[in-house]
Amino acid sequence: MGLNPYIKGEHMELINRYFKSYDELKEFIQSKEPVLFVSSQTSTVIPYPLLEERLASWCEKQGIEKLVLGDLTSMPSNMELLDNGNLYIKGSVNWEEAIAFCQKHGRTIKTYPTEQLACIPAGVATSATGERCFGFGTLREQVISLKFMDGEGTIHTLQKKNPLEPFPELQAYQEAYLPYQALKNGPFPRLKVETDLVIGAEGQLGPILEVELETTPYEEVRYFFIHLPCWEEDDTPHLELFQKVQAFRGNVLSCEILDKHSMQLLPEQDRLKQDRDIIFLEIRGEEEAFDDVFENLLFGFESIDDEWIFEIPEERFHQIRAGVPRAIFENNQRLGVEKKGSDVQVRQENFKDLLAFYRKGKDVGLPYFLFGHFGDAHLHYNFTPKTSQVELCNIYFKGLYDRVLKWKGSPFAEHGIGLIKQRYIRNFHSETQYKVFKALKTKYDPNNIFFPMGFMSGPFEGDFSD
Structure with a gap:
């Protein structure tokens, strides 16, 4: 196992290193070299060659002379279904592998990210959620131990069952988190129980090695789509559906939207309806659960015609749902730009306001797409700019995050903060959060070697996007 320079400049080295055992990892950590751990290059935010160049440039500005990209994909991996029905994973197991393993044992995991090739420990580190959060709740609640x-x-x-050990700065921090309790993730980690220490911490207190996840008995599900007028022109049916579907959480496992602009990104054969928005519902196949949704939700709308509702195969649902973010990423890769999009979740009472602000995005004058977790009021609004148009997007999103701050919403509800988004998170963090971050870093990472440019070590001058 050698050290392979990724990028070597006059004052900075970006190095890739692979780890194959806990002993190797421990020996490296004790060398105190700054490191950013990675486990699966599945990001749809920024092309990796651009990321590497930007990362090297940013580190040099911050006086970081060397940074190791610690690749954990070669660590030993294993899966075990415990007697209590929980899944115990070790190493770089991805979601696709875990889903297949559980199904062989008559179980299924509750979290269903769109990108299933991502590794589970990385998903826990960013507190990812995915489509089935609507029916099963957050990944954070499904992690039993790690x-x-x-x-x-x-x-x-x-252990999730153990409350976090209190320390002087924690009480004010926890009180500041209260407005965000109903959201998937707040603008800073929750820090209520032990497992919260590293869920959403993005590796800043150390790499996650093993995870115990709740599972549920496997059962068949059914997929329906509802085509609606474009939300920009008339959001009345969208808002009616949004309000009514809330009463069916648990029987409806996911409630997703692809707007008409998103559908146009797909190959023609995958477009379910021209010039219409599509709402997908994933419904439990158990007879009583399905009948409840079928009789009391699907055919009980005032502004939605019964003829707008159709059933589709599961494979086609996942193919179409995953196709849109991938198409946006491929477009940005061709242009050599990072994705300019939102990961905002708001409370139910602010959902109409969020749609209204997204409607103003038309004034930016760039192609845009809306998709995401409709039932959770958690939508991804994306532009695909050329390099010369990026600043127009930045201005628009600054306005959006100013509104989200006032609404007490979550600016980044499932994809973490990382580097690119730090310019927007600063107004959501205050001395209350930074005192706690410092206390945790002092205890678990006293030399600040883990992701030293992460939000726990901030705030920083300048921007990673510069």
Whole structure:
């Protein structure tokens, strides 16, 4: 296992290193070299060659002379179904593998990210959620226990059942989190129980090594789509559906939207309806659950015609749902730009306001697309700009995040903060959060080697996007 320079400039080295055992990882951590851990290059935000160049440039500006990209994909991996029905995973197991493994044992995991090739520990580190959060709740609540390695090479076991050990700065922090309790993730980690220490911390206190996840008995599901007028022109049926579907959480597992602009990104054979928005519903196939949704939701609307509702095969649902973010990424890769999009979730009472602000995006004058987790009031609004148009997007999104701050919404509800989004998160963090971040870093990463440019070490001058 050697050190392979990715990028070597006059004052900065960006190095890739692979780890194959806990002992190798511990030895490296004890060397105190700054590191950013990665486990699956599945980002649809920024093309990796551009990321590497931007990362090297940013580190040089911050005086970081060397940064290791610690690749965990070669770590030993294993899956085990425990007697309690939970899934225990070790190493770089991805969601696709875990879903297939559970199904062989008559179980299924509750989290269903759109990108199933991403690794589960990385998903836990960013507190990802995915489509089935509507029916099963957040990944954070499904993590029963986990293990991570701190900045001294010590492995810690954290249990969801145990409250987080209090410390002087924590009470004010937890009180500041209260307005965000009903959301998937707040603008800063929750820090209520032990497992919250590293869920959403993006590896800043150490890499996650092992995870125990809740599962549920496998059952057949059915998929329906409802085509609606474009939300920009008339959102009355959208808002009616949004309000009514809330009463069916648990029987409806996911409630997703692809607007008409998103559908146009897909190959013609995958477009379910021209010039219409599509709402997808994933419904439990168990007879009583399905009958409840069928009789009391699907055919009980005032502004939605019964003829707008159709059933589709599961495979086609996933193919279409995953196709849109991938198409946007491929477009941005051709243009050599990062994705300019939102990951905003708001409370139900602000959903109409969020749609109204997204409607103003037309004034930016760029192609745009709306898709995401409709039932959770958590939508991804994306532009596909050329390099010369990026600043127009930045201005629009600054206005959006100013509104989200006033609404007490979540600016980044499932994809984490990382580097690119730090310019927008600063107004959501105050001395209350930074005191806690400092206390945790001092305890678990005293040399600040883990993701040293992450939000826990901020705020920083300048922007990663510059």
